[in-house]
Amino acid sequence: MLRGDAFGFFEGSYASLANMAKAEYSGERCVIKEYLPEKCAWRVQLVNPQFKGHVMAVKESALCFDWYVSPPERLAALPEHLRVANVGAAGNALFCDRNVEAGVEILEEHPVMVVTNKNAMLARWTLHSQMLQEHSSKYPALLAFKEFSDGGIADDYINDASTLLNTAHQQLSLTWSTFMAAVETATNLMSAETPPTSPASEALGLEEVRQVADVLAKWQSNSLSVNAVSLEQHQSALFRFACKANHSCDANCATVFDMNTGCMIFRTKRPIKRGEQLTISYFGRDPDFIFSSSKERRKKLSVRGFVCTCSQCVLEGGEVPQSALFMYKEELARDVEAAKAAALAEAGAEGCRLKRQHSHRRAYSRAHSAAAESPRGRARGGSSVRIGLNF
Ligand SMILES: [Zn+2]
Numbered sequence: 347m348l349r350g351d352a353f354g355f356f357e358g359s360y361a362s363l364a365n366m367a368k369a370e371y372s373g374e375r376c377v378i379k380e381y382l383p384e385k386c387a388w389r390v391q392l393v394n395p396q397f398k399g400h401v402m403a404v405k406e407s408a409l410c411f412d413w414y415v416s417p418p419e420r421l422a423a424l425p426e427h428l429r430v431a432n433v434g435a436a437g438n439a440l441f442c443d444r445n446v447e448a449g450v451e452i453l454e455e456h457p458v459m460v461v462t463n464k465n466a467m468l469a470r471w472t473l474h475s476q477m478l479q480e481h482s483s484k485y486p487a488l489l490a491f492k493e494f495s496d497g498g499i500a501d502d503y504i505n506d507a508s509t510l511l512n513t514a515h516q517q518l519s520l521t522w523s524t525f526m527a528a529v530e531t532a533t534n535l536m537s538a539e540t541p542p543t544s545p546a547s548e549a550l551g552l553e554e555v556r557q558v559a560d561v562l563a564k565w566q567s568n569s570l571s572v573n574a575v576s577l578e579q580h581q582s583a584l585f586r587f588a589c590k591a592n593h594s595c596d597a598n599c600a601t602v603f604d605m606n607t608g609c610m611i612f613r614t615k616r617p618i619k620r621g622e623q624l625t626i627s628y629f630g631r632d633p634d635f636i637f638s639s640s641k642e643r644r645k646k647l648s649v650r651g652f653v654c655t656c657s658q659c660v661l662e663g664g665e666v667p668q669s670a671l672f673m674y675k676e677e678l679a680r681d682v683e684a685a686k687a688a689a690l691a692e693a694g695a696e697g698c699r700l701k702r703q704h705s706h707r708r709a710y711s712r713a714h715s716a717a718a719e720s721p722r723g724r725a726r727g728g729s730s731v732r733i734g735l736n737f
Contacts, residue, residue, distance in 0.1 A: 350381045350388060350406050353576050356460070356536050356608055359414040361390070366408055376404075376410065411575045413473045416462040418486040421458065421586065428453060428624070436652065437495045439623050440591040446618040452599065453612040453624075456518050459584040460492045460574050466582065467510055467562055474561045490586045497567025497651035500559045507558035524547040532733070567650050570610065572603040587609050594625035594656035595643055625656070639663075 347354045355361070355378040366372045376390035379401070387403040422428065427446075433439045446452055461469045477488055568589040569582035588610045591599070599612040612624065628647065629635035635643060640654075640662035647654050 347575070347606060347681065348378065348381050349606070349676040351386055353406050353409065353411075354574065354605055354608075355388070355409075355411065355529045356414040356416075356574070358417065359460075360393070360412040361409045362412055363390075363408055364405060364410055366404070376409075378409075397420045410464075411462050411468060411579065411581065414457070414574075415473070415477060415487050416456055416458050421486050421490065422456065424587050425453065428587065430587065433592075433623070436592055437497075438590045440587060441621060441623050442618050443620060444618075445620050446614055448614050448616045451611050452618070453587050453588060454540065454587045454604075454607075455607045456607075456609055457572070457574075457585050458487050460572065460581050460583040461565070461569075463571075463580050463582055466565075467506055470565045470582075471507075471510060471558050471561055489622075491564065492586065493586070494564045494584065496560055499567060499651035499712045500556070500563040502565070502651075503559035503562040504555060506562060507555045510556060511555060531585055563651075570601065570628070572610070574603070574605065574608055577605075583610070584586045588626075591624050591626045593647060593650075593654060594658070595627065595640075595654060596656055596658040597625040597627045598622070599624050599626050600628060627717065 348357055357378065357380070359378045361376055361378055363371050363374050363376060371392070374397070375393040377393060379389040379391060381388055382403055385403050386693075387405055388409060389401060389403055391399045391411070426707075427442060427444045429441045429443055430438050431441055440453075442452065448673045449458065459473065463474055474491070477485065483489075483492075501584055565582060565584070567665070569579060569584050570589060572583045573580050574583070577582065588601070591612070598615055598618060600615050602613060604611055627635070628650065635646060638646070640659040644654050644659065644663075
């Protein structure tokens, strides 16, 4: 990772320029080259052919990260002690073939792709279409993307894909910033309670719509949240192996994103037995997730196309087979209606409920501070050790 004043970028990341003194550069896309500490600025190259590869220095505050794709040489092989295997309904899973103690960094992996969470659907599709234009289908990052499962939720993205393509087709003649503004409006409409119908959708090829839906579903089902650029900004990242790990509300590995190296690290939370499946929490240490009921956790996880049947959820709520997903979605819809009807009654009890929640969170914060895992720098010489990593 290249480190700047407050931001960090992978070399070769794409970013958009904002608030530029020269208005002609605002909204233009550029490639990050290097940080210039003496100027407190980043050296970037403009992408638009009309600027003929112009290279210039820009202030950090003018850069908005768009995406990054790993070059082939940064994609490492799976470490020898790990193995990917199919486990049926849950798709692929990550296994460990050695006995490993607690506190061990068991996987360290460079991302295949990282994309901004701002206008996420547009960014994910634009990145994909750009890669298809620039590289053959054998390009390692594209091959890695192809391996990901759509999680069985591609059909859920047909409407989004159709809206996205319609917007793109209608706005092709506009400038990038105007196009982004139009898509932002479309994205807001898509997240409204009643999705708009797309009158021009029939004009689009079904195959193209399905291709976009497939890309969106793969990102939704597999990506992990990271803060590669800064602690305040979040992106979604795809890792060839880390994203194969299944979720458990009682995971045996903790995830740490190292902002210095740009790598995802799995650290064992308890001893792992040879042949055991590695699991992580898709919501990390988010207390809103940790302190919710099994029903609430399953609701949050359902956007990734599965019902959590981890030991903790089974203990709390009884086992729900994968085939029950459809019924579960219906149940969620009924919950929304019930919540609306009970809104007034809830308002009276809100004060008490919030007090209880805050008390839980304070307790969590205290416990977490006391038992906080060492930061990565200290961990290397402390209780955390690394084994046979091929990096
Ligand atoms: Zn669970």
